[in-house]
Amino acid sequence: MRETTMMSDTDKYKVTKKDRRRAAVRYNFMACNLFNYESQMGPAVAWSMAPVLRKIYKNDDEYKAALNNHFNYYNSTTVMSSMILGATLAMEERDGIKAKDAVQSLKTSLMGPLAGVGDTLVWVLWPTIMGSISGYMALQGNPLGAIVWFIANIIFWFVKLKLFDVGYTSGTRLITSLGNKLTIFTEAASIMGLSVVGGLIATVVKISAPVKFQFGKVALNLQTGVFDKIMPALLPALLTLLIFKLLGNKKWTPTRVILLVIAISLVGTFLGIFKA
Amino acid sequence: MSGIQLLQDILIIILAGYMTIDQNGLVVMSWFPVIVGTIAGIIMGDLTTALTIAGTFQLMMLGVAALGGASAPNYGLATIIGVFIATRTGTGIKSAIAVGLPVGLLAIQLEVVARIIANFLAHKMQSDNNKNAWKKMNVEAWLGPILFSLQTALPAALIVFFGPEVVTFILKVVPKWVTDGLTVAGGMLPVVGIGMLLHYMPVKKFLPYIIVGFVLAAYLKVGVLGIALIGFAAAYWYFFSESKKATDAEASPVSGEVPDDEGDDYDE
Numbered sequence: 138m139r140e141t142t143m144m145s146d147t148d149k150y151k152v153t154k155k156d157r158r159r160a161a162v163r164y165n166f167m168a169c170n171l172f173n174y175e176s177q178m179g180p181a182v183a184w185s186m187a188p189v190l191r192k193i194y195k196n197d198d199e200y201k202a203a204l205n206n207h208f209n210y211y212n213s214t215t216v217m218s219s220m221i222l223g224a225t226l227a228m229e230e231r232d233g234i235k236a237k238d239a240v241q242s243l244k245t246s247l248m249g250p251l252a253g254v255g256d257t258l259v260w261v262l263w264p265t266i267m268g269s270i271s272g273y274m275a276l277q278g279n280p281l282g283a284i285v286w287f288i289a290n291i292i293f294w295f296v297k298l299k300l301f302d303v304g305y306t307s308g309t310r311l312i313t314s315l316g317n318k319l320t321i322f323t324e325a326a327s328i329m330g331l332s333v334v335g336g337l338i339a340t341v342v343k344i345s346a347p348v349k350f351q352f353g354k355v356a357l358n359l360q361t362g363v364f365d366k367i368m369p370a371l372l373p374a375l376l377t378l379l380i381f382k383l384l385g386n387k388k389w390t391p392t393r394v395i396l397l398v399i400a401i402s403l404v405g406t407f408l409g410i411f412k413a
Numbered sequence: 414m415s416g417i418q419l420l421q422d423i424l425i426i427i428l429a430g431y432m433t434i435d436q437n438g439l440v441v442m443s444w445f446p447v448i449v450g451t452i453a454g455i456i457m458g459d460l461t462t463a464l465t466i467a468g469t470f471q472l473m474m475l476g477v478a479a480l481g482g483a484s485a486p487n488y489g490l491a492t493i494i495g496v497f498i499a500t501r502t503g504t505g506i507k508s509a510i511a512v513g514l515p516v517g518l519l520a521i522q523l524e525v526v527a528r529i530i531a532n533f534l535a536h537k538m539q540s541d542n543n544k545n546a547w548k549k550m551n552v553e554a555w556l557g558p559i560l561f562s563l564q565t566a567l568p569a570a571l572i573v574f575f576g577p578e579v580v581t582f583i584l585k586v587v588p589k590w591v592t593d594g595l596t597v598a599g600g601m602l603p604v605v606g607i608g609m610l611l612h613y614m615p616v617k618k619f620l621p622y623i624i625v626g627f628v629l630a631a632y633l634k635v636g637v638l639g640i641a642l643i644g645f646a647a648a649y650w651y652f653f654s655e656s657k658k659a660t661d662a663e664a665s666p667v668s669g670e671v672p673d674d675e676g677d678d679y680d681e
Contacts, residue, residue: 165438165439166438166439167438167554167557167558168437168438169436169437169438169561170434170437170438170557170558170561171531171534171535171538171554171557172437172528172531172557172561173528173529173531173532173534173535174528174529174532175532175535176535179535180534180535180538180539180554180557181554181557183538183539183542184538184550184551184554187547187550187551191547197545200547201542201543201545204542205539205542205543208535208538208539208542215438215440257613257614259440261610261613261614264445264475265475265610266641267445268445268447268471268472268474268475269472269475269637269641270637270638270641271447271471272446272447272467272468272471272472272475273468273472273636273637274468275447275450275451275464275465275467275468275471276464276465276468276469276472277468278461278464278465279464280447280451280460280464282447283447283448283450283451283464283467284451286445286447286448287441287442287448287451290440290441290442290443290448291441293440294439294440294441318656318659321651321652321655321656321659322652324615324618324619324651324655325648325649325651325652325655326648327614327615327619328619328622328644328647328648328651329641329644329645329647329648330610330614330644331614331616331619331622331623331626331644332622332623332625332626332629332640332641332643332644332647333626333637333640333641333644334607334610334611334614334623334626335622335623335624335625335626335627335628335629335630335640336626336627336629336630336635336637336640337472337475337603337607337626337630337637338604338607338623338626338627338630339626339627339630339631340630340631340637341472341475341603341607342600342601342603342604342607343600343601344597344600344601344604368631369631369632370627370630370631373604374627376601376604377604377607377608377611380604380605380607380608381608381611381612383608384605384608384609384612385612391605391609392486392518394605394608395486395602395605398598398601398602398604398605399594399595399598399602401598401601402594402595402597402598402601403590403591403594403595403598404594405594405597406590406593406594406597407590407594411594411597412593412597
């Protein structure tokens with residue numbers, strides 16, 4: 138492109154580190170706090186980017202258009218959004234309002250795939266691993282797991298701010314090349330997560346049927362005499378399988394399944410099959 | 414009511430309200446039961462009871478990821494309410510589950526309402542943008558966190574101001590098999606979280622690792638940390654061998670050169 142077609146360098150605002158930090162902090166605070174069914178995280182994105190965009194767009198109409206662009210539907214994991222918004226900021230800094238359509242298509246094309254990976258890591262695997270370890274410790278009266286998790290989350294928040302800079306400096310090139318490795322990373326994390334889940338089924342799901350049957354002189358305890366002889370944690374394994382199958386059915390929402398479990402527990406306790 | 418109790422009441426409501434703001438944004442304590450439960454325990458001055466309740470709800474919550482508004486109880490609020498009720502009335506974990514769970518379910522319904530109201534707020538902000546009223550737009554955004562905090566602060570306030578006595582009364586009237594049954598349910602409910610979790614994860618591809626974890630725990634009595642470490646070892650191996658495969662496949666059609674240190678930039 139010729140120099141004449143571009144804005145002269147003196148007109149262009151150079152985004153500072155402070156500007157980026159401010160946008161990242163605003164985004165990583167507001168995120169879902171303006172969440173609505175229509176544009177989801179859109180208003181939070183517009184609000185987060187507003188101060189730095191004002192510096193880029195001196196012209197009111199351009200500023201307005203740029204903000205409206207960010208008010209559009211948007212939804213992704215905040216970690217990933219930090220990178221995406223860092224990258225779109227770099228684009229807007231360079232090309233101004235001409236970048237509008239490119240910004241929109243970058244956001245819409247990346248938010249889905251990156252959210253798939255990000256949500257799995259941030260909202261499924263991380264809470265599962267930390268939650269099972271710290272939950273287990275808490276049951277034994279030890280708050281250490283909770284404290285470690287809390288501190289790790291604080292560190293993680295600063296990582297998110299850093300990722301905004303990563304997105305800004307490396308932009309789209311990095312995000313797309315990372316894509317490949319992120320999938321492998323998610324799969325690897327899933328392996329660790331699933332091993333933990335396997336252990337959880339045996340330890341965390343508590344169901345036993347210590348009901349006694351009397352056959353003449355012989356008493357048989359259903360739990361110790363039958364189930365435990367087949368394999369340890371047999372009932373938890375079977376219950377997990379049943380619930381997993383039920384949840385695969387669209388009619389069985391989590392709430393319904395929860396109510397079913399409560400109903401089974403109540404009936405079972407009433408009949409004396411389960412004991413508290 | 415003593416001064417300390419009033420202070421505790423207020424702190425519990427603030428904690429409940431802030432929890433949602435945090436969950437929506439900072440995600441430092443989020444709605445994770447062990448973290449909010451520990452804080453609630455410190456407020457109530459009984460960490461031991463709080464940890465038992467928090468641990469129970471934490472294990473129930475596994476797999477509840479709040480993706481796209483999954484309709485599961487708000488276990489974070491259930492924990493805060495449970496800790497408050499259990500320590501204030503001295504009735505322990507049974508009342509925590511009996512009161513906490515329904516309140517947690519209520520909060521999820523309120524979330525839907527909050528998100529509908531947020532729709533109007535979003536439109537107001539955008540119309541202010543179109544009127545060049547940017548200062549107003551910037552300030553209005555703060556109504557979002559306030560609105561969302563109400564979804565947990567309101568139920569908490571209801572329980573705190575009208576709850577404890579009502580709850581003790583209900584627990585006295587309710588027959589024993591119901592409270593016992595709820596405790597049994599408390600032991601079983603983690604299965605729902607685990608079931609949901611399995612639907613998010615590549616179960617078919619990595620089924621052997623579930624079996625490994627199960628056998629380690631059920632037969633060999635290895636603790637969860639030990640299983641996590643073994644899982645990490647397998648994950649580590651998988652990551653580097655697969656990354657190498659991916660980079661090899663990428664590099665080979667272009668040229669024969671395979672960069673050796675490609676796999677190492679994961680720690681940076």
